[in-house]
Amino acid sequence: MTRTARFVVTLTSAALVLTTAACADGSTPAATGGGAIDQKAPVTITVGNKPKPDKPADVAAFERNVKKFMADHPNITVKATETAWDAQTFQAQVAGGSLPTVMSISFTEPLNMIPNKQLPDITDELKLVDLTKDLNPETLKMVQDDKGRIYGVPFEAFSVGLAYNRALFKQAGLDPDKPPANWDEVRQYAKQITEKTGKAGYAQLTKDNTGGWMLTTMTYSMGGTVQSPDGKKSTFNDAPAKKALQLLKDMRWTDNTMGTNFLYNQEEARQDFAAGKIGMIMQAPDAYDMCVKNFGMKPADFGEGALPQDGGPHGTLTGGSIKMINPKSTKNEIVAALKWIKSQEFDKYTTESLAVQNAKDTIADKGFVGRPGITPLSQQTYDQYNKWREPFNNVPVQQFKGYVESTTSLKLLPEPVKKGQEVYALLDPVVQQVLTKKDADIDKLLTDAASKIDARLAR
Amino acid sequence: MAVLTRPSTAIPASRSRRSPVTWYRSGGLSSIVFALPLVLIFLYFSWGPIVRGLVLSFQKNNLVTTPEWVGMANFSYVLTDPQLPQATLNTLYFALLALIFGFPVPLFLAVFISELRKTGWLYNVFSYLPAVVPPVAAILLWKFFYDPSTSGVFNAILGWFGIGPFAWLNSPDLAMPAIVIEATWAGAGATSIIYLAALTGVRTELYEAAELDGAGIWRRVWHVTLPQIRGIILIMMLLQLIGTFQVFTEPFLFTGGGPDNATTTILLLIYRYAFINGDFGAATALSVLLALVLCVLSVAYHFMTRRWSTT
Incomplete structure (x- = not known):
């Protein structure tokens, strides 16, 4: 074949593929198939x-x-x-x-x-x-x-509560039936646990969108919001989220009570929690199932309290x-x-x-x-x-007392209404930076994240 | 004379265009029919996705509703995304580290193994072994090595010498080098096999001549081995560059792009566009841009290294 002929053939085949691809594009049906409902039809x-x-x-x-x-x-x-x-x-x-x-x-x-x-x-x-x-x-x-x-x-x-290791509580001289009710106590207890047991007093999820998810939960518990009700704008660049991040920063860098791992997704964190390496962590009560069944945690060691609050009951993420x-x-x-x-x-x-x-x-x-x-x-x-x-209960329900009481006292706050997972994904690095960079500038982090998220929400 | 006349009659016949009849009779049609399925399958499965990606990059498409043409909007969106500069820098940083640390290792391994006459096969097996371990399993294993507590494998070993402990993957500064070390470990074996094959092509007389001239092992490697296999070296370097620009598995499994986006690469960004945000337009737009950059890089590389190339 001459050079021109080769060129023409290539061009034609490319055009052919292009048309096929373009045809394939439009052929995905959207809505439900029609017809009347026949409940007996196979x-x-x-x-x-x-x-x-x-x-x-x-x-x-x-x-x-x-x-x-x-x-x-x-x-x-x-x-x-x-x-x-x-x-x-x-x-x-x-x-x-x-x-x-x-x-x-x-x-x-x-x-x-x-x-x-x-x-x-x-x-x-x-x-x-x-x-x-x-x-x-x-x-x-x-x-x-x-x-x-x-x-x-x-x-x-x-709804999210605070999971805690009752064995570590005892070792640290804390009352395992009295989980912390507010964030000041969390910080105090974490210090005590790390001091007495050498384990991480408190740990935070940070990876695979869970960082944003838990920052949202923390922000709710401090009385803040993350997104406007219509989902058009982010609303977290204010005092509650800053307070949440500042608390993490203090626990990480001033108290050094958060252990050494700051890249946790839910499963990894539950694994370390079940292994007794973590004193407290924000988790919904269903963490019990995985911790006990998959990671061999002793049922007697699992405790679940209410989500700690800051200044009056605000609510928890549901x-x-x-x-x-x-x-x-x-x-x-x-x-x-x-x-x-x-x-x-x-x-x-x-x-x-x-x-x-x-x-x-x-x-x-x-x-x-x-x-x-x-x-x-x-x-x-x-x-x-x-x-x-009730007669069949095989879970130590009394160890969830703090959580159970909170289901009626705490308001249930829904997750961000628009592009929730994307918002979480963009908040992950904020939490990660606070925990891995000593001089992280919280104000700047939140301002940057807000502008990124607002751009996403507008798209 | 008879010998000369035969070609002189044959040449004009071959130069004149064959008629369709002779083309058909000589099996032209059947060869096309024979090749057609292969060509079509190749086009559809190899080039189809590429063209489809190109089409997608100009659309707003969630693959369920009817697609909508948006022109260059996807491109301007990904180019103005504040995450792009960092992802680009991270990718370049990974490529650079992999070039500095990862590139010489397989070369060294190959030369080293080829110098060993008797036990070479053993080292060969050892160096290739990481390539047999499935990447996901290898990465989970290394995650365990990189445990940031003092009881982590690396930290414990370094601790014997009073070094560390290091945060490894938990540190924005160390995470990328840590990933490069694992990637080098995983990739060196396969690459060194290719170098080894190239080394067997180096003529032994050259070594003998060099030896007679009094060259030691380093001079032999420098003056004989490396120049002789430079063609392969150049190609492997280009392949490695293209490969490192597309790094995904390691940061995805080790750190998910963290901490603080320190290991978010371009491919990870593409992945997030597509599979977290469901924004296939943006994902394909960035993919197309990356492919363009790699094309330009390959061409530039070809011209830059033409002087040294053996082919």
Whole structure:
């Protein structure tokens, strides 16, 4: 071939690929498939969050549930996958179109996904399967647009408290039944723990968006906010966040009570906490499960108090999980998916025999019954549910006393409404710098972070 | 004479354009049909993603809703992102450190191993072993070595000599060098294998001649070995430069870009755009820019080193 001919061929093939790619672009369907709902038509759904094979008991229980559900609903076929939400990979999964029909995601996601049409409108289907009435209207707001349409099902909630190691408390001469109630006490206790035991008195999450997440929590507890209610501007560049960072700076550089590791994500921190290397750390009470089950912490050593406050009760950060449905699902798939969600996550709250059975199953699978938390259902329903299950409790509930009391006294403050995970990601380095650079300028750090975040929010 | 006439009749025939019929008869069509699937598959899977990335960089696209053309907005957004200068500096810093520390190590290893006649294979195995360890496992292992407390492996060893303890990954100043050390450890074996192969191509007479002239080992390496394998050295240096500009796994797993963005590289930034912010336009825009820079770098490198090149 001559040079010109070669050039022409290359150009043509490039153009060919370009057109193919451009065609592939537009062909992703957005909204739900149409048609009337037929509850008897055969339908197949894939469900995420199947436990990983390293937890055989959980897998067995999950498979049992699937089998039972399919027996109860002969027209629905359930296929399970291990797909689970992860702040780091979720967008890739959404983009790849590889999401199952149903999976759990964090409260921080739906508010970005609803305007992006990445979640289907399930308001009518929810009514059809009679699930709407069980949901707590407050948490339901997380998955509603301004017209009140519903795009997901909140089913789990947490609020942050202060996890502490009771054994280290005792060694340091502190009363393990009296966790610190305010940040001054935290600082004091941390000093005492480091002095007497040589361990980190207090530790802070800093990595993989958890740094921003916990700075937000701390800011809330000091009476501040992070984002304006409409999500258009950042609001953390003021006294409460500064106070929070100053406290961290003092504990790190003046008291030196924060140990040596300042790059913690949630799992790494729980590991060190379970290993007795950390005296106190901000954690939701579900940390108990991982610390005891995965990292072998003694149940007697785990304590959970209220989130420390600064000057009067301000509140604590709350979040949780919702069940999302794949935006590419047909109406029949949505109904089937909601039936699955109802049978797995909600029926146990309203039926005594199921609540008891669930407690028994959990114990047989070496899980935990009675570990305190908060609920996306009405408090009444939740209390009733806990009463049914009380005889089966295998968690030392009295060691969570401080936390349990705070669930009624502390206001529950939601996470930043817009681009929550992005805001957290941009706040991570702020916390990291305060903990790793002795001369960190807190005012400048916050001003810089605010301008970066405002630019992101405006995009 | 007969010998001369045959070519003289053949030349005009080959110079004139063959007619489609002769082209078809000589198997032209079947060769195209034969090659077509391969070419199409190659184009689709190798060049498809590149073109798709290029298209994406001009769009606002979350891959679910209909994409929207935004012109150069993604490019201006990533170029004005306040995180870009730091990520660029970090990437350059990593490339520089890897060049200073990481580049000579495999070369030294290869020369060293090739000098050992009997036990060379053993050192060969040892130096290649890190390349067999899966990167994620290796990094988790090194994280353990870099434990910042006094009981951490490195700190404990250094402690015997009264040095440290160091914060390693927890220090904005030490984090990047620490990552380079691990990356060198992980990459040296594979690179030194390539150098070793090149070394076997150096003619032994050259060494003998040098030895007769009274050259010691260092002079032999400097005057014979290195000039003889300079072609490979130059290529490996370019490959390493391109590789270091795309460093991702190590900072992602070691530090997540911290502390205080000290190890946030360009690729990590791209990753965050795409998979944390769901902003595929910005991610591909920055990728395209990085690819352009690397193209320019490669061309410039080619011209700068042409004088020394053997090819």
